[in-house]
Amino acid sequence: xxxxxxxxxxxxxxxxxxxxxxxxxxxxxxxxxxxxxxxxxxxxxxxxxxxxxxxxxxxxxxxxxxxxxxxxxxxxxxxxxxxxxxxxxxxxxxxxxxxxxxxxxxxxxxxxxxxxxxxxxxxxxxxxxxxxxxxxxxxxxxxxxxxxxxxxxxxxxxxxxxxxxxxxxxxxxxxxxxxxxxxxxxxxxxxxxxxxxxxxxxxxxxxxxxxxxxxxxxxxxxxxxxxxxxxxxxxxxxxxxxxxxxxxxxxxxxxxxxxxxxxxxxxxxxxxxxxxxxxxxxxxxxxxxxxxxxxxxxxxxxxxxxxxxxxxxxxxxxxxxxxxxxxxxxxxxxxxxxxxxxxxxxxxxxxxxxxxxxxxxxxxxxxxxxxxxxxxxxxxxxxxxxxxxxxxxxxxxxxxxxx
Amino acid sequence: xxxxxxxxxxxxxxxxxxxxxxxxxxxxxxxxxxxxxxxxxxxxxxxxxxxxxxxxxxxxxxxxxxxxxxxxxxxxxxxxxxxxxxxxxxxxxxxxxxxxxxxxxxxxxxxxxxxxxxxxxxxxxxxxxxxxxxxxxxxxxxxxxxxxxxxxxxxxxxxxxxxxxxxxxxxxxxxxxxxxxxxxxxxxxxxxxxxxxxxxxxxxxxxxxxxxxxxxxxxxxxxxxxxxxxxxxxxxxxxxxxxxxxxxxxxxxxxxxxxxxxxxxxxxxxxxxxxxxxxxxxxxxxxxxxxxxxxxxxxxxxxxxxxxxxxxxxxxxxxxxxxxxxxxxxxxxxxxxxxxxxxxxxxxxxxxxxxxxxxxxxxxxxxxxxxxxxxxxxxxxxxxxxxxxxxxxxxxxxxxxxx
Numbered sequence: 001x002x003x004x005x006x007x008x009x010x011x012x013x014x015x016x017x018x019x020x021x022x023x024x025x026x027x028x029x030x031x032x033x034x035x036x037x038x039x040x041x042x043x044x045x046x047x048x049x050x051x052x053x054x055x056x057x058x059x060x061x062x063x064x065x066x067x068x069x070x071x072x073x074x075x076x077x078x079x080x081x082x083x084x085x086x087x088x089x090x091x092x093x094x095x096x097x098x099x100x101x102x103x104x105x106x107x108x109x110x111x112x113x114x115x116x117x118x119x120x121x122x123x124x125x126x127x128x129x130x131x132x133x134x135x136x137x138x139x140x141x142x143x144x145x146x147x148x149x150x151x152x153x154x155x156x157x158x159x160x161x162x163x164x165x166x167x168x169x170x171x172x173x174x175x176x177x178x179x180x181x182x183x184x185x186x187x188x189x190x191x192x193x194x195x196x197x198x199x200x201x202x203x204x205x206x207x208x209x210x211x212x213x214x215x216x217x218x219x220x221x222x223x224x225x226x227x228x229x230x231x232x233x234x235x236x237x238x239x240x241x242x243x244x245x246x247x248x249x250x251x252x253x254x255x256x257x258x259x260x261x262x263x264x265x266x267x268x269x270x271x272x273x274x275x276x277x278x279x280x281x282x283x284x285x286x287x288x289x290x291x292x293x294x295x296x297x298x299x300x301x302x303x304x305x306x307x308x309x310x311x312x313x314x315x316x317x318x319x320x321x322x323x324x325x326x327x328x329x330x331x332x333x334x335x336x337x338x339x340x341x342x343x344x345x346x347x348x349x350x351x352x353x354x355x356x357x358x359x360x361x362x363x364x365x366x367x368x369x370x371x372x373x374x375x376x377x378x379x380x381x382x383x384x385x386x387x388x389x390x391x392x393x394x395x396x397x398x399x400x401x402x403x
Numbered sequence: 404x405x406x407x408x409x410x411x412x413x414x415x416x417x418x419x420x421x422x423x424x425x426x427x428x429x430x431x432x433x434x435x436x437x438x439x440x441x442x443x444x445x446x447x448x449x450x451x452x453x454x455x456x457x458x459x460x461x462x463x464x465x466x467x468x469x470x471x472x473x474x475x476x477x478x479x480x481x482x483x484x485x486x487x488x489x490x491x492x493x494x495x496x497x498x499x500x501x502x503x504x505x506x507x508x509x510x511x512x513x514x515x516x517x518x519x520x521x522x523x524x525x526x527x528x529x530x531x532x533x534x535x536x537x538x539x540x541x542x543x544x545x546x547x548x549x550x551x552x553x554x555x556x557x558x559x560x561x562x563x564x565x566x567x568x569x570x571x572x573x574x575x576x577x578x579x580x581x582x583x584x585x586x587x588x589x590x591x592x593x594x595x596x597x598x599x600x601x602x603x604x605x606x607x608x609x610x611x612x613x614x615x616x617x618x619x620x621x622x623x624x625x626x627x628x629x630x631x632x633x634x635x636x637x638x639x640x641x642x643x644x645x646x647x648x649x650x651x652x653x654x655x656x657x658x659x660x661x662x663x664x665x666x667x668x669x670x671x672x673x674x675x676x677x678x679x680x681x682x683x684x685x686x687x688x689x690x691x692x693x694x695x696x697x698x699x700x701x702x703x704x705x706x707x708x709x710x711x712x713x714x715x716x717x718x719x720x721x722x723x724x725x726x727x728x729x730x731x732x733x734x735x736x737x738x739x740x741x742x743x744x745x746x747x748x749x750x751x752x753x754x755x756x757x758x759x760x761x762x763x764x765x766x767x768x769x770x771x772x773x774x775x776x777x778x779x780x781x782x783x784x785x786x787x788x789x790x791x792x793x794x795x796x797x798x799x800x801x802x803x804x805x806x
Contacts, residue, residue: 039635039700047697048634089563097565105567160492162500164508231451232442294450297442297771299757300702354702356759368700 003391009336010387016344017380023350023366024373033103035080040367043348047365049102053115055372056081056100056122078126080104082135085119093156099369111159116146117176124183143180147199150177167224168233171241174206178248182255193255204252204261207245211268217291218242218273232297237289239277240308246270247315250322262322270315274331277308282358283338285309303362304355306371309339310379317386351376406794412739413790419747420783426753426769427776436506438483443770446751450768452505456518458775459484459503459525481529483507485538488522496559502772514562519549520579527586546583550602553580570627571636574644577609581651585658596658607655607664610648614671620694621645621676635700640692642680643711649673650718653725665725673718677734680711685761686741688712706765707758709774712742713782720789754779 027044028036030051038055039048056077084104088094096115097106109115120139127136149156150173181200185193209226212219220236221229228234246269253262277285284304288296295301316332319325342359343351345366353371354363365371430447431439433454441458442451459480487507491497499518500509512518523542530538552559553576584603588596612629615622623639624632631637649672656665680688687707691699698704719735722728745762746754748769756774757766770776 041697048636048700050634087565097567099567101567106565107567109563109565160512162490162509162512164500164502164504164510231453233451294444295767297451297766297768299706299766302765303702357765362705362760363700363702364698365700 005333006387006391010384010391012340013380013383013387016340017377017384019344019349020351020373020376020380023348024377028367028373029077030080030102033080034077035084035100035102035104036077036373038367038372039369040365042345042364042366044366050107051080051100051102051104052369052372053081053085053097053100054118054370055367055374056085056118058118058121058372058374078122078135081119081122082138085115089158095156095158109158111157113146113149113157113173114176116142117180120146120180121183124180128188139184143184146177146180151202166229168221168229169206169209169224169226170221171207171210171218171238171245172220174203175241175245175248178203178207178252182248182251200252204249207249208264210242210245211264213291215268216272217276218245218269219291232290232294235291235294236296237273237277237291238287238308239273239285239289240287240305240311242269242273242277243285243308243315244311246273247311247318250315250318254322266319266323266328270319270328271331274312274316274335278334279304279357284342284355284357284359285312285335300354302357304342304357304359306343306351306353307375309335309343310375313339314379314382314386317383321386321390408736409790409794413787413794415743416783416787416790419743420780420787422747422752423754423776423779423783426751427780431770431776432480433483433505436483437480438487438503438507439480439776441770441775442772443768445748445767445769447769453510454483454503454505454507455772455775456484456488456500456503457521457773458770458777459488459521461521461524461775461777481525481538484522484525485541488518492561498561512561514560516549516552516560516576517579519545520583523549523583524586527583531591542587546587549580549583554605569632571624571632572609572612572627572629573624574610574613574621574641574648575623577606578644578648578651581606581610581655585651585654603655607652610652611667613645613648614667616694618671619675620679621648621672622694635693635697638693638695638697639699640676640680640694641690641711642676642688642692643690643708643714645672645676645680646711646718647714649676650714650721653718653721657725669722669726669731673722673731674734677715677719677738681737682707682760687745687758687760687762688715688738703757705760707745707760707762709746709754709756710778712738712746713778716742717782717785717789720786724789724793 023044027040027046028038030037035051035056037046037049038052039046039050041047084100085096086094087097087106087109095109096119097108098110098115099107101107120142123135123139123142126132127139178200181196181203185196209222210218210220212222212228217237219228219234220238220241221233223229246265249261249265249269253259253265277289279286285308286301287303287305287308288298288301290296312335313332316328316335320328320332342355345352350366352361352364353366353368354361356362426447430443430449431441433440438454438459440449440452441455442449442453444450487503488499489497490500490509490512498512499522500511501513501518502510504510523545526538526542526545529535530542581603584599584606588599612625613621613623615625615631620640622631622637623641623644624636626632649668652664652668652672656662656668680692682689688711689704690706690708690711691701691704693699715738716735719731719738723731723735745758748755753769755764755767756769756771757764759765
């Protein structure tokens with residue numbers, strides 16, 4: 001792979017990042033009530049005023065990363081979230097809402113941890129920029145609550161225990177927690193990193209338990225004891241999620257100097273899910289697969305969604321940057337070619353999110369209940385940074401280096 | 404349309420009904436624990452042992468309709484449901500589970516009324532066959548609870564009220580209740596019919612409030628006051644659901660001799676949703692549409708699902724049988740041609756449930772979390788009965804007649 005090729009990747013990625021940021025900057029901000037509109041049509045029109053908290057939190061968390069000029073928007077979004085996201089129930093407990101009205105009234109509360117996760121992401125990012133210690137404290141308090149729900153007692157989530165509901169371990173939970181551990185400790189120095197060290201270790205161990213079938217597959221759900229579960233739930237594979245876990249583990253391995261973990265991440269969370277998850281007929285990554293080759297029950301299993309491709313780009317480029325193994329850059333190129341051919345919307349900017357199996361646009365909105373200002377800019381920014389690193393170092397330093 | 408054509412429809416439909424019944428009879432019964440396996444792969448293999456209560460209830464309700472030889476299975480399924488479906492919570496209230504393990508332990512309870520609806524359907528059908536008065540009483544008691552949740556106080560469903568969660572009226576609720584009113588009163592004589600008369604009237608009024616935009620559209624969700632709601636939820640159209648409501652209304656109109664209601668059902672719930680919901684490019688009915696022509700947020704919006712086609716077949720054939728208007732038989736034929744070309748599986752029997760927009764099989768299982776022994780046999784049996792009626796009467800009696 002030539003330097004020119006890497007330069008060309010970088011040029012396209014920088015350009016796409018600019019266009020993506022422009023799109024959200026132009027259409028997303030609610031100047032009347034604060035916060036962000038997340039349901040944006042192909043050309044940026046607001047087709048629903050509901051504000052999804054996952055995306056509010058992610059947007060606040062992401063807007064700032066490397067994009068200093070968004071200071072104003074970013075703070076406005078954070079203020080909206082802090083004012084409205086937390087909802088108390090009659091017994092004095094609280095949860096973050098999943099969805100708010102335009103003016104901030106809670107519409108729906110989920111019985112999972114994810115709204116809280118994105119709330120922490122937003123608070124912590126905002127506290128770093130503003131230096132607001134109170135906000136940082138709140139982020140840490142919510143994190144402590146989250147760790148309690150996950151490791152000690154989930155009853156506060158509001159899901160009554162049922163006799164047939166075997167405790168299961170979904171990979172999403174330790175992944176999200178690990179992401180928050182990185183968030184809460186990075187750029188805050190070794191003191192903060194040590195504070196969350198044991199939670200981070202727990203997350204890594206939990207993620208590794210999803211490698212099943214003698215190391216040949218990452219399964220999305222396992223039993224609380226780390227065994228394969230019966231039925232569809234147990235056989236479910238989510239290639240995009242495995243790839244995302246892969247680069248989370250790469251970051252962690254680089255931070256703590258764990259070369260074995262780096263190699264496990266590359267072999268089992270990046271290369272293997274990519275090879276089994278790639279659609280050899282039409283290209284692109286499947287959304288879900290059944291490890292026994294049965295038909296998944298998720299209606300969108302064969303659709304090509306934007307975010308698994310984002311995760312694959314980051315995973316392969318980070319793995320290549322750490323190891324300089326050429327086959328990793330080849331896989332990156334394969335994903336890159338599919339992604340940039342199919343997802344970006346040349347007409348109106350940003351990316352389409354949902355394609356049919358054979359690569360046609362199936363849903364043309366740019367933002368919706370689960371697509372916002374998150375995966376695309378995070379991927380583009382991380383890839384740009386990695387390419388910067390590769391281009392500056394190319395020819396001067398071989399071998400692995402921290403990301 | 405010739406008599407030969409109707410005979411040919413009837414022959415195909417009878418044949419398909421036999422094959423469908425054979426399939427479920429052969430693969431669905433759990434001889435060890437009772438109840439039915441509902442997750443059946445293309446060739447009938449059980450790919451998950453979870454038992455979804457909607458489908459257990461529907462299967463018990465449907466197995467018997469006109470298929471006397473299933474007495475044994477049918478009772479076994481009913482016994483499993485009665486033994487396991489009801490789950491009590493800590494405050495002494497109960498709900499029906501949404502999903503049970505193979506041996507009947509509750510896995511999940513939804514905060515909606517639908518599991519209870521199918522439980523009533525099963526109990527009532529079973530009580531009719533066995534003459535078990537206690538079972539009939541339980542069906543009526545659960546029905547009373549349901550009416551209370553819907554008309555008086557939904558708090559027992561377990562969804563805490565939230566300030567941004569505007570009360571909305573989903574068409575599914577009065578449709579299900581109307582279906583149960585028919586179930587609980589049909590074949591039990593005028594006395595029983597009178598007992599549920601006011602609930603039935605309420606359901607019809609509620610359903611009619613979903614006709615919006617000056618009569619040009621049926622919208623799936625409206626405000627509690629019967630107004631159009633803002634956003635995606637308010638603009639949502641579900642053509643299959645409107646068509647199903649259409650034939651529910653036709654049955655009701657025939658029972659109570661309401662010719663105006665019959666005409667409203669045909670014009671606004673059958674012809675209009677069919678014309679706006681039909682995919683002129685690829686054929687078949689869309690799953691969801693946005694009344695303003697925006698992109699729905701449901702990932703499967705453009706997929707062709709089996710059940711809207713079932714509902715369209717029944718709706719047009721029933722409307723034709725009641726009115727003998729030729730254009731209704733033409734539309735029936737249009738749906739029939741698409742349906743029987745795309746959905747039945749010639750290889751293994753039963754129907755595929757989920758096609759891509761252009762008619763390829765996207766998911767090949769025969770039973771899953773939402774597809775069971777319900778829409779296909781109900782549709783085929785009703786169509787066969789309607790065709791019997793048409794063929795016997797053809798040439799001897801013109802004009803509308805009760806179904």
